[in-house]
Amino acid sequence: MTVKDLATLTPSGYPAVSLLMPTHKTPPDNQQDPIRLRNLLTETRRRLEADEGVPADVAAAVYDEIAEAAAHVDLRQVGEGLALFASPGQVHVRLLETPVHERVVVADTYEIRDVVADAARRHRYWALVLSEQPTRLWSGDGSTLVEVTSHGFPFTHEGPGGTQGLPRDYGQNPSAHRDERHRQFFRDIVTGLTQVDALDTRPVFVLGVERYLAFFSAEWTAAIAGTVPGNYDHAGPHDLHRILAPHLAAYQAFEQIAALEHLDVARGANRYAAGLPEVWQLACQGRGAHLLVEEDYHSPAWIHDDHLHPAEQQPTSAPAGTLVDDAVDDVVEQVARQGGDVTFVGDGSLATDGRIALILRY
CATH class of the missing domain: 3.30.420.60 (eRF1 domain 2)
Structure with missing residues (x-):
């Protein structure tokens, strides 16, 4: 699947379960991966059974889907991460080349930002x-x-x-x-x-x-x-x-050089944004045509109303803000969902732009 295909990955209904875990290619670290996966499956079952909005038969069926998919994953042939997604009658498995934070999420949509970011980094x-x-x-x-x-x-x-x-x-x-x-x-x-x-x-x-x-x-x-x-x-x-x-x-x-040249053209036409807060806001509005991000740029942040705040600046006014692990991956997902392009460039390439820049549609 392409980045844009992944961005349109949608569950069949509630509950949409996302199981993500880091994996390891070599011993001794990879010896813990089967244990970690079993623990996350146990947590998945507990979450589904405790959710009052999920009928017992649906909870059992979704758990069986994700557990069966996990049983077919060869943990000896993985990269840096594993993502499992399941909803009623539907299951997806993705092996990732970039690490992810271990978690189980039960929601209305799949937690795919790590998978989209991984796809954008791969070629x-x-x-x-x-x-x-x-x-x-x-x-x-x-x-x-x-x-x-x-x-x-x-x-x-x-x-x-x-x-x-x-x-x-x-x-x-x-x-x-x-x-x-x-x-x-x-x-x-x-x-x-x-x-x-x-x-x-x-x-x-x-x-x-x-x-x-x-x-x-x-x-x-x-x-x-x-x-x-x-x-x-x-x-x-x-x-x-x-x-x-x-x-x-x-x-x-060559692709990175071409993307940076396109950014220079957009900068001359005043049709670009720079810095995570501004890029995040415009990406959420669907205005992103082409996102450029430095390879190793990650940044947690608070989302409050329609604004993004640095992780060390928790908003104090109501409503309460939401802390996201990596707002950069959120931006990647938003741009991809809106049909935009994403290019990761070398560290330091966007030093004057706050490490992230967006070429705007208008």
């Missing part, structure tokens, strides 16, 4: 490995790659010049015929990739020998995020991520 992409036997497409999400098996993928060149030899009596120029068959093969690949990318547009990274890269580039008219020459026919997902890592980093740096 989704397509990795196309060109080959005649076969061409494979991988869906990349951070360090995780999953092979695509739809829209014709994987493609195998089975015609003349591929698995079949050229006819012996074919004219005086068999190489020209072979090249035309190759061009048709790569046209088919481009058609399949175009269909996949139309459903979920992402940067495209292409790997293959120079000859195949040339055939593909001649047919693919959109931008290519990066090319990696070489034969990677037998590379698995872990190998592919290792190979692509420097290219992904370079592309992410």
Whole structure:
């Protein structure tokens, strides 16, 4: 799911249960994760059973949904966090690459700000490995790659010049015929990739020998995020991520530079906001077109009426304010829910803007 998809994640009804916990990749810390998860499930059951607004049968059904989903999570194959969401007849599991605060929330909506912020920090992409036997497409999400098996993928060149030899009596120029068959093969690949990318547009990274890269580039008219020459026919997902890592980093740096340039244009047009209180207020009004946030910027804050106050300045006037763990993640969620873009940039990039800036729609 994309950031915008996550921002529209809605429960089927009350109760909407959110279970979030930090996880660990290595021992000895990860040995406590199963215990922590069992304790949070116990807390979930207690909360549901104690809620007078939840019928007993609904409480039991929602608990069973989330408990069953938790039982299928392999805690040996996790990142930095785990999020489970359940409502009547519905359950969702998300493995996160950024830590979360441990908690169970029973409310009208899911507690998804950590998941949205995690998705915004991660980078989704397509990795196309060109080959005649076969061409494979991988869906990349951070360090995780999953092979695509739809829209014709994987493609195998089975015609003349591929698995079949050229006819012996074919004219005086068999190489020209072979090249035309190759061009048709790569046209088919481009058609399949175009269909996949139309459903979920992402940067495209292409790997293959120079000859195949040339055939593909001649047919693919959109931008290519990066090319990696070489034969990677037998590379698995872990190998592919290792190979692509420097290219992904370079592309992410390019995205950050482009976002900062767009911010400079908006600043010149006086169509931007800076600093957490102002950005938070305008994001809540739905005016955010593109949010820029420094990678490691987190800030608890008090929400009082329609204003945001620093954590050390608790409002004293009625009504009582609400303390949020991280108002930055709240802003990320708000902008994403309104269809805006979110880009995380290097620390120090927004020093003069209070570490967070918003390009406004109007």
